[in-house]
Structures are given as structure tokens and as C-alpha cells.
Amino acid sequence: MKVGIIRCNQTEDLCPGTSCFKALKTGSGAFQNSSENEIIGFVSCGGCPGKKAIPRALKMIEKGADAIAISTCISKGAPIKFPCPHFEMIKNALKQNLPENIKILDNTH
Ligand code: SF4
DSSP states (O other): OEEEEEEOTTTTTTOOOHHHHHHHHHTOGGGTTOSOOEEEEEEEOOSTTOTTHHHHHHHHHHTTOSEEEEOHHHHTOTTTTOOOTTHHHHHHHHHHHSOTTSEEESOOO
């Protein structure tokens, strides 16, 4: 998969993304069904309530992503056990606005 990752803007100054990159490289977590993975982009949602997730996902698709991963900091609250309260809204907005052939993953590691 060619993956664009969207992460939490509130978490990016706490987390260098190591677990996301490791899962992608080793084919674990959300990437376990794909033997070859490439990172296309690593962006934040833009801040609450996450509206910039959609244009940023579209930009990564323009740059070659065929999958958009909503990172574990958003869906599960890693590393501070504080999931995004807007997760479902962001996920649904991505589903509604991205081309149908783009895979949407709801976590990373
Ligand atoms: S909308 Fe969610 S993912 Fe984005 S900054 Fe706010 S808490 Fe983080």
C-alpha cells in the first residue's frame, strides 16, 4: 500500500510517530495484510474539529496514496489514552469525500 497517515494535531508535539513508521515498515498493526508499504505523507488533522483531514487526505492521494490511515493517536488515544472525540466524524467525512477506491484504515499500530 501507498499510505498517507493523518494524526492528531494535539498529539504531534508529544509523539515523533515512531510506532506508526515501525508498523508500516514491518507490516504490523493496520498494515499486516500488505507486504509492501510506502509512506506518502504524514500530516495532522489541522486541529479540532479535524476539518483539514479531508483536504490533506486528498493532497496525499494526489501525491500517490492509495490508502489513508487515521492514526492510533486519533482512534485509540495513544500515547496518552485520550482518543479524539471527533474520530467518528472525521472517519465518516473521509468516507464521504474520498474516492471509492481509496482504502481507509482506522488505526496504524
Ligand atoms: S480533532 Fe481530534 S485528532 Fe484533530 S486535533 Fe482535535 S482531538 Fe486531535
